[in-house]
Every structure is written in C-alpha cells, then in structure tokens.
C-alpha cells in the first residue's frame with residue numbers, strides 16, 4: 001500500500017463508526033474526485049478550527065459566537081429543547097415542527113463509559129435558564145434525550161437538576177419507540193413526539 005493512501009486511511013479510521021475497510025473505500029472514492037474538489041476538501045479541513053465551531057449559548061455548530069438559531073428573531077428563545085448531540089438537533093430541525101431554541105448536552109450520562117454529568121453542558125443550561133428567567137417567567141424546557149437507558153438516566157438527572165429553577169419541564173411524547181433514537185426517528189414520528197410532549 002502506498003504511504004499516501006495508508007496515511008489517509010489511518011485518519012479516517014479515527015472517525016466514529018469507520019473501520020479500516022470502510023476507510024479504504026472512502027479513500028478510493030476520494031481518489032476519483034477532481035483535483036479542485038480535493039483542494040476544497042482540504043481547505044475545509046484546514047479552516048475547521050479557525051474561529052468558533054460551537055455556539056457559546058446552545059453548543060450547536062456556529063460560524064460566529066452564536067449560532068443561526070440562537071440569533072434568529074423568528075425563533076422562540078423561551079422554548080429550549082435539550083438534545084444529546086448536534087445530529088439530534090439537526091433531525092428535529094428537519095421536522096420543521098419546532099420553532100424554539102436548543103441546548104446540546106454533548107452526550108448522555110453513562111458512568112460505565114466515564115461519561116458523567118460534569119462532562120455534559122448541564123451547568124451551562126442552568127445558567128442559561130437563570131439568565132432567561134430574569135426576562136420572562138414563561139420558559140419551557142423540552143427534554144429530548146433518546147428513549148434508551150442512557151437517555152432516560154440523563155432525562156431523570158436533568159429533571160432533578162432543573163426542578164429548583166421552577167420552569168416548565170416537558171418530555172417528548174412516547175411516539176418514539178423505546179430503544180430508538182432521536183437522530184434516526186423519521187420526521188413524522190419525531191414531529192408527533194414534539195407535538196404531544198408533556
């Protein structure tokens with residue numbers, strides 16, 4: 001194997017869910033790209049860490065300090081959907097059924113994996129709610145973690161942590177089958193789970 005190929009394959013295998021075989025397929029596919037596309041690709045990689053990557057408010061992807069959702073006057077900033085990952089946020093956005101804001105935790109609680117509450121953006125969420133409460137008492141936090149063991153654990157922990165803040169807390173309705181995920185739920189199911197949250 002050429003060194004050029006091997007080096008790229010090694011990089012791709014660092015990504016979640018990519019094994020050596022898939023990595024090789026990706027590199028082979030990229031070798032078919034025209035030169036200018038490869039240049040654009042490497043340019044994107046190059047600038048990935050120039051400036052902010054995550055929104056300082058909700059931890060969505062952002063090109064500046066705050067993301068497009070947090071700065072939009074069309075979005076209801078008093079409705080905050082708490083999700084595990086940016087990909088969950090994206091799935092909820094795809095439904096078009098939610099007009100509020102988000103808060104990306106950055107994962108879920110799983111002590112066996114070393115993923116503890118302190119690793120998640122929970123204190124940031126509490127601070128954010130406290131700030132918002134100075135402006136309006138009408139705040140709803142929609143806990144939209146995944147309907148599996150870790151998502152449930154995280155949701156229960158959040159409910160406890162947020163209880164003293166005295167804001168309305170809702171959960172996605174049970175349209176989502178247990179063990180499924182927010183990221184891969186189809187748009188209609190997810191939109192329904194949002195609509196019937198309680």
Ligand SMILES: [Zn+2]
Nearest residue numbers: 055058067070
């Ligand atoms: Zn944001």
